[in-house]
Amino acid sequence: MADAYATLGVSSSASSAEVRAAYRSRCLTAHPDKPHGDKDLFATIPNAYAHLHTPERRAAHDAR
Numbered sequence: 711m712a713d714a715y716a717t718l719g720v721s722s723s724a725s726s727a728e729v730r731a732a733y734r735s736r737c738l739t740a741h742p743d744k745p746h747g748d749k750d751l752f753a754t755i756p757n758a759y760a761h762l763h764t765p766e767r768r769a770a771h772d773a774r
Contacts, residue, residue, distance in 0.1 A: 714758035714771055717751075722772065726763065733759040 715722050718732040733755065738744070740752040761771045 714761040717754055717758035718762065726765075729759070729762045733763075 715724070718729060718736055720728055720732045724732070736755050737752070739746075740748045740755060742749045742752055760767065762768050
């Protein structure tokens with residue numbers, strides 16, 4: 711997967727609350743039903759969030 715931090719638009723030092731807020735915001739703006747929605751980006755956002763929302767998976771992502 712591409713860089714999950716870049717996909718969500720957060721820094722690598724972002725807190726879990728910032729990651730969650732960025733996830734929700736990106737989902738709303740990239741949703742395919744929105745005028746400027748991006749179906750491909752919308753499909754990658756949940757994947758990025760899955761890598762960053764738990765400390766164990768985030769540590770594994772950072773170790774790559």
